[in-house]
Amino acid sequence: NAGVTQTPKFQVLKTGQSMTLQCAQDMNHNSMYWYRQDPGMGLRLIYYSASEGTTDKGEVPNGYNVSRLNKREFSLRLESAAPSQTSVYFCASPAPNYGYTFGSGTRLTVV
Amino acid sequence: GQQLNQSPQSMFIQEGEDVSMNCTSSSIFNTWLWYKQDPGEGPVLLIALYKAGELTSNGRLTAQFGITRKDSFLNISASIPSDVGIYFCAGQLHKAAGNKLTFGGGTRVLVKP
Numbered sequence: 001n002a003g004v005t006q007t008p009k010f011q012v013l014k015t016g017q018s019m020t021l022q023c024a025q026d027m028n029h030n031s032m033y034w035y036r037q038d039p040g041m042g043l044r045l046i047y048y049s050a051s052e053g054t055t056d057k058g059e060v061p062n063g064y065n066v067s068r069l070n071k072r073e074f075s076l077r078l079e080s081a082a083p084s085q086t087s088v089y090f091c092a093s094p095a096p097n098y099g100y101t102f103g104s105g106t107r108l109t110v111v
Numbered sequence: 112g113q114q115l116n117q118s119p120q121s122m123f124i125q126e127g128e129d130v131s132m133n134c135t136s137s138s139i140f141n142t143w144l145w146y147k148q149d150p151g152e153g154p155v156l157l158i159a160l161y162k163a164g165e166l167t168s169n170g171r172l173t174a175q176f177g178i179t180r181k182d183s184f185l186n187i188s189a190s191i192p193s194d195v196g197i198y199f200c201a202g203q204l205h206k207a208a209g210n211k212l213t214f215g216g217g218t219r220v221l222v223k224p
């Protein structure tokens with residue numbers, strides 16, 4: 001998944017803990033996106049950023065905050081993790097011919 | 112919000128078989144995309160469809176953009192073991208909608224025991 005880098009790859013949190021998922025793209029794109037993936041539900045958009053300095057809610061934003069730090073970086077923060085946020089998280093940025101390039105994902109478990 | 116219904120949810124394949132999956136939407140899209148996801152990886156684009164009625168192939172994969180712009184199908188011919196994975200359809204509106212993708216629930220392709 002060249003061009004989009006996510007960290008960490010795995011994380012276990014206790015309920016109520018906070019963490020930030022990091023994402024960086026080196027393709028000089030304006031748009032970046034955060035999705036979560038749950039079994040049978042495909043990928044659902046949490047937040048997106050159409051350009052540096054702007055962010056907008058997606059389909060499932062509750063419990064999350066985002067920061068578009070600069071053109072390269074778009075972070076996702078869980079202030080108080082809940083078991084319902086156990087999921088695989090993907091960051092994405094536009095690909096050359098429509099669609100997105102995805103990062104390799106962050107597998108988060110909240111216990 | 113927009114919903115994409117993808118079917119089947121899972122299927123078993125035997126090497127050499129042709130398989131098919133489809134996606135329907137409650138509203139139209141300007142672009143349909145098909146992705147494949149391998150374990151531990153992000154989805155990777157297989158085929159992109161840009162206009163209604165378009166039929167596009169990529170090796171053993173063939174996909175079509177429905178005339179109504181509300182559906183698409185993906186066929187895999189002569190399946191091989193490495194076709195195992197999760198396949199997602201996705202619809203995209205452009206520009207005014209922030210280029211956001213809406214995804215189907217996925218079709219998990221497994222090998223027959």
